[in-house]
Amino acid sequence: MKHRPLALLGAMLLGTGLVACSSSAEGTGRDDSARTALDVWLMRDSVSDAFQEEFEAGFEKGHPDIDVRIQIQEWEGIGEKVTAALASNDAPDVIEVGNTQVAQYAQSGGLTDFSDKVAELGGDAWLKGLAEPGAWEGRQYGIPYYAANRVVIYRTDLFARAGIDAAAIKTRAQWLAATEKLNGDGVQGIYLPGQNWFALAGFVWDEGGDLATRDGDGWKGGLDSPEALRAMDFYKRLQSLGKGPKDSDESRPLQAEVVAKGEVAQVIAAPGGAKVIVQNNPGLKGKLGFFPIPGKTADAPGAVFTGGSDLVVPVAAAHQEEAYAFIKELTGETWQKKLALAMSYVPNTTVLAGAVASDPGAAAMAVGAANGHATPNTPQWAAVEAKNPVKDYMTAVLIGRDPEDEAAKASRSITTTLNSGS
Structure with a gap:
């Protein structure tokens, strides 16, 4: 497992083919040249086509000056690709990473520190198995996105x-x-x-x-x-x-x-x-x-290993404020509930476990997630x-x-x- 959880979990759960895409202003009369292009890397089977389309539309409606451009990445070889991106001057603005991968990226000094945003993001209720590996040397770099466990x-x-x-x-x-x-x-x-x-x-x-x-x-x-x-x-x-x-x-x-x-x-x-x-x-x-x-x-x-993902922002990202706005919305209550139902994942906080009550497998997973752990950080x-x-x-x-x-x-x-x- 590439730590991500359950990297194989997504393939077992879904097996859906996702297409890298971005919203288009064609026929809307909107001038994309005046909008901020926000480049986002999400991983294969992190979102479905339908969820991605719905989220992009909802986010851009609330943030009309931002043009979200999501690119779906493969898990194979992603570590080298992220490392190269963090060292470049042309990094994407938001990257999804396996929860236990955050420490190695943070150690390089290439990630934005969100420690002062934890309270605003509801960090007191984050799942421990996502939040703890998202931190490095007392600072929070990874924002919990979703969880999965056995x-x-x-x-x-x-x-x-x-x-x-x-x-x-x-x-x-x-x-x-x-x-x-x-x-x-x-x-x-x-x-x-x-x-x-x-x-x-x-x-x-x-x-x-x-x-x-x-x-x-x-x-x-x-x-x-x-x-x-x-x-x-x-x-x-x-x-x-x-x-x-x-x-x-x-x-x-x-x-x-x-x-x-x-x-x-x-x-x-x-x-x-x-x-x-x-x-x-x-x-x-x-x-x-x-x-x-x-x-x-x-x-x-029983205690379980928490697989799943965090969202990070490279220090080199050009659009820090817009990246934070994207993360805040995607990891917030409204979209976490939608994601959990769409993907049979566990939301990133303990208070939203009931969002998957109608899915027997995900509901059992959510119970275990409350006692989730990560490997040594x-x-x-x-x-x-x-x-x-x-x-x-x-x-x-x-x-x-x-x-x-x-x-x-x-x-x-x-x-x-x-x-x-x-």
Whole structure:
């Protein structure tokens, strides 16, 4: 995942083709030469054609002196493209970036600081998993745009046959007991690949640990903490209640295809995964439901990795005031509600979670988003993911190696990488 969330989520949710476009003044009698052209980069599957058209029309009606020119960008290679834009004298005015990418761009000094605008933008209610990675060294550079996270997708028919009420599953202990009951007689209680480190991270956060923590001026890997070791023990117990491979992740094989082919009671995925399952097996239409990943206790949902995007403005952007006006409107209540309904995304604030109440998958996602987290907020985390000792650690434990020894090894690797400055 390119951190963005769930970068693959958008493709699963939508699969729509978007066209880069801008509003036209043809036939309106409007003189575009007198208007400010605002160049905006939004990512593939961030908005639908219909939403984009509606927003542009609404924004330009309220800001007749601004001509919004949205260009849809691809996730493949976007990091290099954004880095080059920030270093240029001809940067776009607004850029959508993956929430956990903000730190690496802010470190370069190429982003506008919005710290004095946080209160005006309703920052006290922003989702933590978007707001925290949007900040760097105490300053806010990324403005939360939308969120997405994983939920449990389950077979309603298999749950009913086993006499299990999914709505009653509120704790990890209850979830484990239900999964044990579901497992057997040709049914996998859950399909959980051995290297789903995003799921493990949620369990670590539930236990009060983290993947890495600040250590003076540096960082220290956290997989060898007592909290993280308890989380890995739970993961191992849950993973054993299915036939998920111990040495691969959600993409090898694609877990939605696995669920479509067999009797799998549950899978941890973004809600859009349900559409992929049904596409591969139309016979499962109407037989899939959703619930938030359960928490350690019933008073809060399970912690989840928050994927999604923030909006940033390059320091080199020519139209700072107009860029801020664009961000303020797109991330405000009116358009956040519309975006959530149009795209099945979670709005950027906790107070708008009800906007997706009519969408069962998005509603379950919104519940989990309230306990959303991000990976350690450092530009070097991308280098950790490139090697990903977390995956290697998980496989080692699942095949029977000593958890404490393997956790210490993985933590040392994370510590070295985070403090390398490369």
